Amino acid sequence: MTDHIWMCDAQRHTQFVRGFSADLDDGEPQVFSRQEKDDTFSKNDMGIPLARDRFPEKVYWRNKWKFDKSLPQFFHSGFIFINEKAANILRDHDLGQGALYPVDLFENDRVTPIEANILTLCIGNQKDTVLLDQSENMKRLWPRHDFFSPQLWVEDDNIVVDRSCLEGPDLWADPKIKFVFFMSDRLGQALIKARMKNAVKLVRCRVS
Numbered sequence: 001m002t003d004h005i006w007m008c009d010a011q012r013h014t015q016f017v018r019g020f021s022a023d024l025d026d027g028e029p030q031v032f033s034r035q036e037k038d039d040t041f042s043k044n045d046m047g048i049p050l051a052r053d054r055f056p057e058k059v060y061w062r063n064k065w066k067f068d069k070s071l072p073q074f075f076h077s078g079f080i081f082i083n084e085k086a087a088n089i090l091r092d093h094d095l096g097q098g099a100l101y102p103v104d105l106f107e108n109d110r111v112t113p114i115e116a117n118i119l120t121l122c123i124g125n126q127k128d129t130v131l132l133d134q135s136e137n138m139k140r141l142w143p144r145h146d147f148f149s150p151q152l153w154v155e156d157d158n159i160v161v162d163r164s165c166l167e168g169p170d171l172w173a174d175p176k177i178k179f180v181f182f183m184s185d186r187l188g189q190a191l192i193k194a195r196m197k198n199a200v201k202l203v204r205c206r207v208s
Contacts, residue, residue, distance in 0.1 A: 003207050005129075005161055006188030010074050010201040012152065012179045018075040019063055020105065022056035031056060041078050047126035047173030047181070049097040055079065055120045058104045067107055071116050073199040079103075084117035089194060093187045096169030098124030123181050125172035127165045131208055134160035141178060149178045156204040163207050 010016040023031045032040070040054045056079065061067045073083045082090070087100050099122040105114035130148070132138060136158040137151040150159060161182075165172070170184040183191075188202055 002166065002185040004157075004204050005165060005185055005207065006183050007150070007159060007203045007205050008074075008181050008183065008200045009150065009154070009203050010199075011076050011080065011181075012149070013201060016072065016075050016201070018071065018077055018081070019061060020059040020077050020081075021062050022059050022079070031058075037078060044080070044121075044123055045173060045178060045181075046175040047123045049124045050122050052099070052101055055101045055122065056103055057101075058106060060106050060110055061108045061114065064108055067105075067114055071118065073196055080121040080123075081118050082121055084119070085194065086191070086196060086199070087119050089190050089196075090121075090171065090187070092190065093170040093184070094168075095171055096125040098122055098169065098171050123171060123173045125169045126175050127168065127172045127182070128176075129161045129165045129172070129174035129182055130177050130205075131160045131162055134208060146176055147178050148176060150180065150203075154203055157206045159203070159205040160208050161205045166207065 022037065040050060043050055071083065073086050075081050081103070090100060100119040101122065103118055103120050105116055105118055106112060107114060132148060137154045138148050139151055141147045141149055170187040171181065173181045191197060191200060191202065
């Protein structure tokens with residue numbers, strides 16, 4: 001039986017941010033209100049299953065200048081986006097109540113498409129995973145609230161997880177650990193084999 005799983009740590013790092021929004025604050029009716037978006041971000045971060053209508057079908061480049069950069073295999077701007085290559089690897093594993101929802105990308109003018117096969121990720125599964133008393137480089141985020149996050153300098157095997165997380169879907173969130181999600185060794189190894197370890201910033205977690 002495997003003695004480790006993997007944590008995806010890309011959401012906490014600015015190099016994975018891309019300036020796309022489900023709506024642009026230009027006076028037009030918004031697809032999602034700020035409250036609706038924040039609620040979706042929070043629930044997805046906790047691994048709560050969410051329906052298709054909680055995720056955008058279109059997103060828009062925030063900046064007035066033309067989008068002229070290549071898109072990474074994983075990026076985020078509140079919503080989590082992955083490309084088709086990563087999505088195909090996820091589809092080959094047990095996503096449980098998680099889902100991948102297609103999304104179209106557009107320039108700031110809302111009309112000109114950006115050619116890319118991109119999907120939004122609904123994590124959709126919860127497991128009580130991290131053993132805080134055995135883990136290193138973890139921090140409490142807010143006083144009097146039991147939410148935690150790894151330090152930015154967290155290393156392989158700093159985080160210890162309960163063996164029970166090996167059961168069930170290959171992708172999940174621990175609702176007490178913010179801004180990261182977890183995956184089984186079999187899914188992690190598939191991404192590593194596809195040379196995507198750095199693309200999703202995988203950190204190895206030790207199973208106790």
